[in-house]
Amino acid sequence: MSAHLLTVDGISKSFRGLRAVSAASLTVPQGSIVSLIGPNGAGKTTCFNMIAGVFKPDEGSISFEGRRIDGLRPDLICHAGIGRTFQIVKPFKELTALQNVIVGALRTEPDVRVARRKAEAVLDRLGMLDKRDQPAAQLTLPERKRLEVARALATEPKLLLLDEVMAGLRPTETDQMVAVFKELNRQGVTILLIEHVMRAVMALSQQVVVLHHGQVIARGAPEEVVRDPAVLECYLGEEAEV
Amino acid sequence: MISRLVDGVPRRALILLGLFLALLLVAPLLVDGYILSILILVLYFAYTGQAWNVMMGFAGQLSLGHSLYVGVAAYTAAALYVHFGIGPWAGVWLAILISVACGLFIGFLAFRFGISGVYFALLTIAFAEFTRVGFDHFDWVNGSGGFFLPVTQYSVNDPLNLRGAPVMFYYILLAITVLAFLFCRWLLTGRIGYYWLAIREEPEAAQTLGINVFRYKMIAVAISAGMTALSGVFFAFYYNNLFPEQIFSMSRSIELILGPIIGGIGSLFGPILGAVVLTVLAESVTEIMHALGYDIPGIKQVFYGLCLLVVIIYLPNGIWPPLRKRLGLGDHS
Amino acid sequence: MPIELVFTVAVQGILTGLVYGLMALGLSVIFGVVRVVNFAHGEMMTIASYAAIVAFGAWNIDPLVAMVPIAVILFAVGYMLQAVLINPFINRPEHSQFILLAAVAIIMVNGLLMIFGPDARNVLVDYALDSIEIGPLLVDKVRVITAALALLIAAGLFAFFKLTRTGRAIRACADNYLGALVVGLNVKKLYALTFGIGSACVGAAGAMMTLLIDTTPNLGPAFTLQAFVIVIIGGLGSMPGALLGGVLIGLSEAMSGLFFAPSAKTMFGVGILILVLLFRPQGLLGRKI
Numbered sequence A: 001m002s003a004h005l006l007t008v009d010g011i012s013k014s015f016r017g018l019r020a021v022s023a024a025s026l027t028v029p030q031g032s033i034v035s036l037i038g039p040n041g042a043g044k045t046t047c048f049n050m051i052a053g054v055f056k057p058d059e060g061s062i063s064f065e066g067r068r069i070d071g072l073r074p075d076l077i078c079h080a081g082i083g084r085t086f087q088i089v090k091p092f093k094e095l096t097a098l099q100n101v102i103v104g105a106l107r108t109e110p111d112v113r114v115a116r117r118k119a120e121a122v123l124d125r126l127g128m129l130d131k132r133d134q135p136a137a138q139l140t141l142p143e144r145k146r147l148e149v150a151r152a153l154a155t156e157p158k159l160l161l162l163d164e165v166m167a168g169l170r171p172t173e174t175d176q177m178v179a180v181f182k183e184l185n186r187q188g189v190t191i192l193l194i195e196h197v198m199r200a201v202m203a204l205s206q207q208v209v210v211l212h213h214g215q216v217i218a219r220g221a222p223e224e225v226v227r228d229p230a231v232l233e234c235y236l237g238e239e240a241e242v
Numbered sequence B: 001m002i003s004r005l006v007d008g009v010p011r012r013a014l015i016l017l018g019l020f021l022a023l024l025l026v027a028p029l030l031v032d033g034y035i036l037s038i039l040i041l042v043l044y045f046a047y048t049g050q051a052w053n054v055m056m057g058f059a060g061q062l063s064l065g066h067s068l069y070v071g072v073a074a075y076t077a078a079a080l081y082v083h084f085g086i087g088p089w090a091g092v093w094l095a096i097l098i099s100v101a102c103g104l105f106i107g108f109l110a111f112r113f114g115i116s117g118v119y120f121a122l123l124t125i126a127f128a129e130f131t132r133v134g135f136d137h138f139d140w141v142n143g144s145g146g147f148f149l150p151v152t153q154y155s156v157n158d159p160l161n162l163r164g165a166p167v168m169f170y171y172i173l174l175a176i177t178v179l180a181f182l183f184c185r186w187l188l189t190g191r192i193g194y195y196w197l198a199i200r201e202e203p204e205a206a207q208t209l210g211i212n213v214f215r216y217k218m219i220a221v222a223i224s225a226g227m228t229a230l231s232g233v234f235f236a237f238y239y240n241n242l243f244p245e246q247i248f249s250m251s252r253s254i255e256l257i258l259g260p261i262i263g264g265i266g267s268l269f270g271p272i273l274g275a276v277v278l279t280v281l282a283e284s285v286t287e288i289m290h291a292l293g294y295d296i297p298g299i300k301q302v303f304y305g306l307c308l309l310v311v312i313i314y315l316p317n318g319i320w321p322p323l324r325k326r327l328g329l330g331d332h333s
Numbered sequence C: 001m002p003i004e005l006v007f008t009v010a011v012q013g014i015l016t017g018l019v020y021g022l023m024a025l026g027l028s029v030i031f032g033v034v035r036v037v038n039f040a041h042g043e044m045m046t047i048a049s050y051a052a053i054v055a056f057g058a059w060n061i062d063p064l065v066a067m068v069p070i071a072v073i074l075f076a077v078g079y080m081l082q083a084v085l086i087n088p089f090i091n092r093p094e095h096s097q098f099i100l101l102a103a104v105a106i107i108m109v110n111g112l113l114m115i116f117g118p119d120a121r122n123v124l125v126d127y128a129l130d131s132i133e134i135g136p137l138l139v140d141k142v143r144v145i146t147a148a149l150a151l152l153i154a155a156g157l158f159a160f161f162k163l164t165r166t167g168r169a170i171r172a173c174a175d176n177y178l179g180a181l182v183v184g185l186n187v188k189k190l191y192a193l194t195f196g197i198g199s200a201c202v203g204a205a206g207a208m209m210t211l212l213i214d215t216t217p218n219l220g221p222a223f224t225l226q227a228f229v230i231v232i233i234g235g236l237g238s239m240p241g242a243l244l245g246g247v248l249i250g251l252s253e254a255m256s257g258l259f260f261a262p263s264a265k266t267m268f269g270v271g272i273l274i275l276v277l278l279f280r281p282q283g284l285l286g287r288k289i
Helices: A044-051 A074-080 A097-105 A112-125 A141-154 A171-186 A198-204 A222-227 A229-235 B002-006 B011-030 B033-058 B067-084 B088-112 B118-136 B166-188 B191-201 B203-208 B213-239 B250-263 B270-292 B299-314 B320-326 C003-034 C041-059 C063-089 C094-116 C141-163 C165-175 C177-182 C187-209 C219-234 C239-259 C262-279
Strands: A004-015 A018-029 A033-037 A059-064 A082-084 A159-163 A190-194 A207-212 A215-220 C131-134 C137-140
Touching (some): A004 A044, A018 A033, A018 A044, A018 A190, A018 A215, A033 A044, A033 A198, A044 A190, A074 B203, A097 A112, A112 A141, A112 A171, A112 B191, A141 A159, A171 A198, A190 A198, A198 A222, A207 A222, A215 A222, A215 A229, B002 B166, B011 B166, B033 B166, B033 B213, B033 B270, B067 B213, B067 B250, B088 B118, B118 C094, B118 C262, B166 B213, B191 B213, B203 B213, B250 C094, B270 B299, B270 B320, B299 C063, B299 C094, C003 C041, C003 C137, C003 C141, C003 C165, C003 C187, C003 C239, C041 C063, C041 C094, C041 C219, C063 C141, C063 C187, C094 C219, C131 C141, C137 C141, C141 C187, C141 C239, C165 C177, C219 C262
Parallel strands (some): A033 A207, A082 A159, A159 A190
Antiparallel strands (some): A004 A018, A004 A059, A207 A215, C131 C137
């Protein structure tokens, strides 16, 4: 239908009368990297959760590759080709790093031994192959964040939703992650990310969408958006990292 | 398929396992009737614990009502045999079917309505209790008066009807236990095993990786209930009498799950080791008390409870995980 | 069936249900705060019952009087149980906590069995067979007294949690464990206190129960189950819910005994439980889970 892989059209969501997201729209072109930014409580994660199938939007529609996906269960969203990470990481703690990723790889590959090789390749791509046999519970936070990405990646998504994977990383680690995502993107994975770390947003995204009080207040190339007065106002005093 | 069962298992573990199996195979030749009856009890608990472990250890769903599946299956097979002359090997299929149906019913209600954790555990107790009282008033199987199978001479072995000497029961149960062990190993190393562990650890994350959580939980309940049904059929034909108050009781459910918990939840050898430790412990306490001349009812169970306390306090993951590490057997099996 | 009989049985059931409610209140308070399901609850109740039986047999003390020291002793038992055994298990998985308390329960039941044997025992006070006329109904005096006392104790407990500093601190722990730690509450001590209070409730209920039914060691697991049923029907963690659940169960037991077989009475209770779990899993008066 269009070059847009994901089209979010006017979605809203309220919790007990509180409007978390209000008629938000955004599009993610095939092969691009789009960032969703905004102050805390702006409704970014709620947006993600609607795309990923955790919540059904009260209004509006979400289409992926021209097919309506709003209201589908999270596992079906995954099968449609969308992988996600969680802001608060949820590793399978008792399993090793490799086993964590194998679970993801099994989506497309029912044979465990083939899935294992695939999982090793993914871990290698994220520079975590040396941690393969460590239980996830023993990994550091940055490692767990990367594991989260690896697991999602192993499901072979066309679109990757990244929820604050840079938070808590040191600048050098952030740069490493940025390089990883750039490489992934070059290999054909489209990425939509929620991010607070502007260093990463600026380096990665072709397009930025700003959410404030549940509404989209600005969108465009990163350099334009950061000069937008409305954006500056909503961030004033909020983000030291800008 | 065979290679998947032994993949990644250290050679030492295979050798030890082989030795253990060989010991079990020749055991009846070496021991007297009393010890044999204890070994049968060990295998019974090992097998049933393995069945329960599929649901709790693999898929993370705590059932405290497994006596329901034992009881329903025991009654089904026994009633078919007594009322219609249908032998256990034919009746077992209906027994499994009914047990699985019960499990799926409970699972469907619980998982669809989002009941989990403590609430799920209490729901399983409630269903077992409900069924117990139901069977107390079920006249076709003689209600609370108890249901009895005709007892034949022990000298005649009739494996087709599960009538015969304890040795026959021992070997049949050993075969079932070994098959269950291999079956569980096969499950655990396959896609379904990974999916269960993922659901056990983080259901939400599992779902975002494309796992239909509801379906895989239901499969776990079905397999666990179906396996447990076999214990029930065995129980009926080994003991020849069934009382709702005993077979469906909560203490029976608890008895069934102590083995895997003591041995190590989620491990394959844990339920077996747990059954050995618990049964041997219980019997030796009885013996010692008897030898010392104390025949007070309850003293054995008090000691049993104390041992449980010590294990759960000092070995939170059960006996097997630290033991296998010490034996250098890797993280699986 | 004469309508007076139905009403009499119903009232008796409700009165007994209030004592059940007091027992369940103990469980509910413990779960609501400590978030641990006390699998030894019914067993603690039978310990209290036997204490009352001994007090009556040895010194002829009325269970309604013995109730006070028994509640104090059970408080101590509960306090120690939490402080020594359960506190280290607070962050362990549910099945670990379960087996810990199951072990405690096994020790308690069989300890009682060792000491008192399997036979049923009872307490026969001189007013055991007296009745009180309420309009056209003739109700057992002991049931009226015990129900009134159960209500009184429950009211005292409500007051404690609403009005006292310690009570409020305990509720703060229940609402927000981390927050309670942050503001410097001694959470472990408050947990032990809560377990003690819950145990004192069950102690009082156990002493009173000797006036209503015969006691055997095996009543322990049955009471544990019944306490679960009541508490889940009323709402795990809800105090008024426990009383309401107790009354419902008392009533359903009495009615099923009257219209069906007395042995079928638990089936109705469990049946109600299954319905509640499926359609209102948080219980009748519970907060949403």
